[in-house]
Amino acid sequence: MVAKKVVVKNATGLHLKPAAFFCKEALKYKSLVTFTCGDTTANAKSVLSVLGACVKAGDEIEVVCDGPDEEMALSAIVEAVESGLGEELNGKE
Numbered sequence: 001m002v003a004k005k006v007v008v009k010n011a012t013g014l015h016l017k018p019a020a021f022f023c024k025e026a027l028k029y030k031s032l033v034t035f036t037c038g039d040t041t042a043n044a045k046s047v048l049s050v051l052g053a054c055v056k057a058g059d060e061i062e063v064v065c066d067g068p069d070e071e072m073a074l075s076a077i078v079e080a081v082e083s084g085l086g087e088e089l090n091g092k093e
Contacts (some may be wrong), residue, residue, distance in 0.1 A: 031067025
């Protein structure tokens with residue numbers, strides 16, 4: 001199991017479009033992928049679970065990956081969050 005904390009940088013947080021982008025990235029891996037935000041733990045492979053976490057811009061989440069490709073999954077998901085989850089960051093896409 002590996003974990004890393006990352007700040008959600010896109011201005012809208014994890015609403016539908018970035019939540020779908022987040023899930024699509026997580027679904028590429030066999031590992032169990034979850035994240036925590038405050039007291040809420042969400043399944044990163046479920047759009048409803050991600051939306052239910054109510055993650056806002058600037059919130060810190062801890063991504064946890066557990067499985068055969070956990071290192072690759074963690075790296076890719078953290079990169080996706082840091083790059084804005086398919087949305088523009090400060091006028092750049």
